[in-house]
Amino acid sequence: MTGFKIETLATAPAGSRDILDAIDAGLGFVPNVYGVFARAPNALSALAAINAGFDASSFTPGEREIIALTTSVYNQCPYCVAGHSTFALAHGVDPETVEAVRAGGLSKDTRLQVIGQLTLSILEKKGALGPSEIRSFLNAGFQPVHILELLVGIAGKTMTNFASKIARIPLDDAFAAQAWASATTKTPTAA
Template sequence: MAEAPALLKAYVALSEIFDSTSLNATERQVVLLAVSYENNCEYCIAAHSVISGMQRVPDNVVQAIRVGHPIADRKLEALRRFAAAVAKTRGWPSDADAAAFLDAGYTSQQALEVVLGVGMKTLSNYANHLAETPLDQAFAAAAWSKAA
């Protein structure tokens, strides 16, 4: 992103705004990991796996997303599914996905906050794809690739 200062500036600004949403740190990392999984971003999955550990996101939550399994916590699983659906459908999640998200205790405001997270993380995912960003040593222990 350093080669495109406007992109870097946008990503940093969106990250700060996403951090100010009503979603807590664990929920924000679930969104970012779910989007990175859907976008098959090896760099971002590794980075957010490490960041999640620093933010005390339960390891079983991170590992479930990394391997494409449901999260045991029903509410976080609804969030993961909704964020993944928004990313996968380019903003057209099914009525069932939206209903499950709301039924789990999330709000319409939070659905839109998920959209913010999807947009922010998609910027990073796509930039890393185009740049073929090598994995930093700090994230090497959390290296990831999507199972076939």
């Protein structure tokens, strides 16, 4: 037992209920990770703010899911890999791309490949990108603002990756078809 309770709409502290209601309205359910964060309304509020900021970025929903999925694979978080695989597919990311990222690789789609590559480079180098990596990203049609927006995605996803592992959050039924075992998957590496 980890001591982390998964709150529901009925049991969550008052300060978390509006956020959980909004998540439930958007997804049709409240994923377990948000139920864990709900125990600390300030933490749930911070996570919701980061997610809202990332959702408002110039990345498409599918691109945001590639950033989240790549980060989750890098951080070896089975819960988040399953969730973001499910969401990526729902946002029209092709199954081949989802499988490639889940296996520690990159998409064959040029734009998604560039996004995934920079995400991995940032994670592996803890942000210490070289000029050539930044130039490659910008030469692919991106702007410096995209790098900053990508950092928002990495930050929010790292929060949920770590919380999922610390609390040993059980997989939601909605994500079961995309279950993932980190022990059988290599840690991705940037080229």
